[in-house]
Amino acid sequence: MKVTIRDVASKAGVSAATVSRVLNKPELVDPETKQRVQAAIKALDFHPNAMARGLSVSRTDTIGLVIPGINDLFFTELYRGIEKACSENNMKILLFDSQHSRHRALEGFTFLRRHQVSGIIFTSKLVDQDYDALFDRIGIPVALALTEATGRTPLPAFKVDDVRAVFDVVAYLVARGHQRIGMITGESEDDRTGLLRLEGYRRAMLHFGIGYSESFVTSGNYRFDGGYAAMQELLKRQPINQLTAICTASDEMAIGAMRCLHDHGLSVPDDMSVIGFDDLQIARMVIPSLTTVMQPFEEIGEQVVRALLQRIEQPSELPRQGTYYMPHRIVERETVKCLNSSTSEEQLEKCF
Amino acid sequence: MKVTIRDVASKAGVSAATVSRVLNKPELVDPETKQRVQAAIKALDFHPNAMARGLSVSRTDTIGLVIPGINDLFFTELYRGIEKACSENNMKILLFDSQHSRHRALEGFTFLRRHQVSGIIFTSKLVDQDYDALFDRIGIPVALALTEATGRTPLPAFKVDDVRAVFDVVAYLVARGHQRIGMITGESEDDRTGLLRLEGYRRAMLHFGIGYSESFVTSGNYRFDGGYAAMQELLKRQPINQLTAICTASDEMAIGAMRCLHDHGLSVPDDMSVIGFDDLQIARMVIPSLTTVMQPFEEIGEQVVRALLQRIEQPSELPRQGTYYMPHRIVERETVKCLNSSTSEEQLEKCF
DNA sequence: GTGAAAGCGCTAACAA
């Protein structure tokens, strides 16, 4: 039924080994026989069985990718970089969606192991000591994107410096005359990112002598609705807080917050400045378009693949361990109002 | 190095066959031996090699998914349904991104074949006679999502009725007093969807006695920028056209069009009504939120998986061939202005 | 209830 390498071999009047050679090392085979074999392959519409091959060479040229959720808008941006780097090194990708569940993520590792992936990229979510036991025995290189390892096992990780990035956001707002700056940070079990971003905010508020107050802070699940709800909460406190700007831990929450403000008859940026985090495609689609912090998703994706390939090819060395911070950048669009009369440039100077 | 089933076997003092049994048919093995084997599996941290298993049983429980581009926002919505149906039937998914290239799509088929997937879901893009030869010999069940087969080979396909959907959109606008209705349709080589949607528009304009004029129509690549550019073109003709509403072939283009209108100082919906197509997550995020046609992506995903499974399990029968139209629905939000004084309900009656 | 042996489709020595 299924046509195998042996069928091709007999049709072409050669051995299976020869067919295998024309498939994998065509330069080693006589042009004339090669022709015959290729003709047979075509005639029979033969397609080599990747599993049989993988089993034989015990290599799959596949890397596994564990992601929190395919619906997270940032994921597709990251994927582009991963896909690019993989296809350049002709690696295949095996995707596993953990659906934001730690349990599923663990299942993912099992799944990928069974499928003999050469390496695993783990995305988002905190990687803490709970994973140590896993990584110790797994025997497969692992690299991290958009997260970092806090457990004992050091792992190459690529992300932006969340603390610094939010610090920069606050500095940016301060430079534009804002003082009463609120924060909508991220939350979810297993998440350290939200904490780091909050810490950046806290440090900056202290650094600029504004002072840190919990009443300026709420949190959400990084999604639109979470941002909306968090903004609503902030609005309740607004009579006391008198915020003029909000920084958020994600573009989606920023956009949710904008919608909330809109529903309360408030205008962005005239009544309230808003600043996002991620620079997703949607950031430039909304009106007003969203000023935000760009994470270099594509580059992160590329780097994490490279790091993995390096570990795959030289498993002995331990070249790249620990966290690599990739450069972030504030993308100026339309959601931040400058409260100064002086130029923002001058002010910026003052801040650093 | 790698621990195999034989290692487990010797550690547990049984044969490989027995280990295999506790893995696959645990009820056939003595509880006491089962215990020992399971202990050995745990102690050695054994993970069965999925490729070896696949090779042995010549089944992979995997379906292949060929998509046009992972960055297309609609894709993640579709994926959710596919993922759901697959995990319910514990099927795995092998993803292949064709990057909007017909050539890459063909590569995808080769790739998936090599990996012995049990079935293939092909998404978007026209499936015409060019594919016939492929499907004739492929010997793997194929089902279509968001597209349909126009070649000789009939294939189960799940999508909305594009003609009808846009017809309904126009009817909806007419019921609200619009007559001068423009259209931004989709375009790209290999695309029939844009044509179908345009046809729905054309028929409706004729049906309602408004008349069809090419000057009311532009097209774009379904993306934000395409919508922006198409709107710009329409705006040039606006002194003559005097449009009051635009229907579009995608939410992204609708949002691009909205941005364009905004940049020209025009307000949606007061100066121009806009209506999208897809009902993506972003449709409810933008301001004003987008009135649009909902495609039941998740259900389409589920159905296409079911159809595929059916063909996989009963390859002899040919139960579901041809196109199944899934119900669409207009989701009313904030981008359509009612120009009537009478209630829209009454008007709607009139239209049908 | 368990083991021995053959085989899934391919590749990689090693010979010829």
Next chain:
DNA sequence: TTGTTAGCGCTTTCAC
């Protein structure tokens, strides 16, 4: 340059 042989790790008869 080509063929023979063994084996990748697992499942599955068929005996016992």
